Amino acid sequence: MKTLMLKVDPENPDLAKIQSAADLIKRGGLVAFPTETVYGLGADALNADAVLRLFEAKKRPLDNPAIVHIADASEVYPLVVEVPKKAELLMKWFWPGPLTLLFKHSEKVPNVSVAGLDTIAIRMPKHKVALALIRQSGCPIAAPSANLAGKPSPTTAQHVYEDLNGRIDAIIDGGATAIGVESTVVDLSVDPPMLLRPGGTAFEALKRVLGDLRLHPFVEAERELKPEQAKSPGMMHKHYAPKAEVVLVEGNMEAVVTKIGTLAETYRSTGKKVGVLATDETKIKYSADVVLSLGSRFNLETIARNLFRLLREVDSQGVDIILAESVPSEGLGLAVMNRLRKASGYHIVKAD
Numbered sequence: 001m002k003t004l005m006l007k008v009d010p011e012n013p014d015l016a017k018i019q020s021a022a023d024l025i026k027r028g029g030l031v032a033f034p035t036e037t038v039y040g041l042g043a044d045a046l047n048a049d050a051v052l053r054l055f056e057a058k059k060r061p062l063d064n065p066a067i068v069h070i071a072d073a074s075e076v077y078p079l080v081v082e083v084p085k086k087a088e089l090l091m092k093w094f095w096p097g098p099l100t101l102l103f104k105h106s107e108k109v110p111n112v113s114v115a116g117l118d119t120i121a122i123r124m125p126k127h128k129v130a131l132a133l134i135r136q137s138g139c140p141i142a143a144p145s146a147n148l149a150g151k152p153s154p155t156t157a158q159h160v161y162e163d164l165n166g167r168i169d170a171i172i173d174g175g176a177t178a179i180g181v182e183s184t185v186v187d188l189s190v191d192p193p194m195l196l197r198p199g200g201t202a203f204e205a206l207k208r209v210l211g212d213l214r215l216h217p218f219v220e221a222e223r224e225l226k227p228e229q230a231k232s233p234g235m236m237h238k239h240y241a242p243k244a245e246v247v248l249v250e251g252n253m254e255a256v257v258t259k260i261g262t263l264a265e266t267y268r269s270t271g272k273k274v275g276v277l278a279t280d281e282t283k284i285k286y287s288a289d290v291v292l293s294l295g296s297r298f299n300l301e302t303i304a305r306n307l308f309r310l311l312r313e314v315d316s317q318g319v320d321i322i323l324a325e326s327v328p329s330e331g332l333g334l335a336v337m338n339r340l341r342k343a344s345g346y347h348i349v350k351a352d
Contacts, residue, residue: 002163010250013129013174015136022136024096024169029215030054032134032146032160034174035125037098037182038153038159040069040143040307042133051142055112061147065115066142067183068122071134074182077121079140080106087188087301090224093209096126100182102126111214113142119189123313129174145182145352146171152240152308152343154172154317155180159312168199180305181335184211195219198335200304220329220337222348239307242315242322244275246344251351253297253336257285260323264288275319279303279312290317297327304332313346 004024006017025042025253028050032041041058043050045068055062058078066326070076071341072116073091076083080103083091087101105120116119121272122140133142145153146160146168158171164171171190184199184206192212195203198219205214264286264328265275275290283293292310295302324340341348 001166001169003168005157005161005173007157007173008019008129008171010127010129010174012337013132015132015216017172018129018132019136021133024303025050025133025137025139025141028053029169030057031169032164032171032208033130033143034157034163034172034177035069035127035143036177037125037148039051039157039253040067040130040141041062041146041160042069042137042141042143045113045140045142046108046110046139047139048112051110051112053142053144055163058144058147058149060144061191062112063115064144064149065117065119065121066113066144067185068109068113068120069130069141069143070122070124072133074230075140076103078106079109079120079122080104084188086193090186090188090211091124092204094201094206096131096293097122097124098126099123099206100183100185100197100199100331102185102187102189102196104189105182121185121186123183127174129172133172140278141216150241151157151321152242153182155305155309159309167185176309178305179301179332179333180307180309181339184335190192196312199336199352200332202331202336203334204331219334222346224342225270240311240339240343240344241345242311244315244319245347246311246322246324247347247349248324248326248340248344249351253282253325255326255351257282259349260325261286263323263349272319272320275314275322277314277322277324279327280327288323290319294325294327298332300327300333300336303327307336311343
């Protein structure tokens, strides 16, 4: 299969190119497209065969649900049994944006699109290219991240090309994504609501609107927990991982710097090539084969935006081990730490 590349201006996309991609979606094809979070791999969510192809192209397990993307809040209603009042409140405050909501799904939704669950994950992205594609396709679009399952999520079209060239019909190149980590997922099929996956909408902001919001134990787990069923992407299976082994070092900044320095020296003495994911405040303190900064510790939005790109970049330099600093867990830091723990396979070293 030849994968078509369609480059567009993210602020003023060429609607003829978007229509070419939408025509592929209508015919059951697979199209990667940018959102404000990461690139998604889209298929018609109501076409079971197309969604099955999507899972096959990504090598994604069928029990790992995909998020369904819509272009208008009114498009939720045919897909769900009911829209709770709290959902309407969140839709009003946070849509379009990086927030996915879980509802009980209607009979209209194919089983494969919801991984056999009784819930459906829905979001309305805040990206002109994504919204145009959904509108011109005339259907809700099921779209997990546009990467091979288990790898770091793609934040550029080049990342998608590296993983999926020849496996999908088209890639819409709308430049780098703005947020860099996936959407936050909140389960509204339970009361009080529960945050299943941290992401681009901060827990603190949601709690201010909802009042009562619980964190699922998976969010801050320091060891692998295996649910009977994963209601949200990112809860089961290996995720976000580069080829190299990742070690996450947690603690206060000074202790983390000291511990990473010791670990780097130990690994290098055994002939291993070591990479360090540092921050602006600490990068000059390391002696390693590759040292990259995620950004300032005082700007967690920048760190989130750079995380997956730099996991791929340090991996591309042929390191054997990636030593990653922990960051504060407030705001987008909660999502960053969740992704780093998953990427490390819960190989966590305490520095304190």
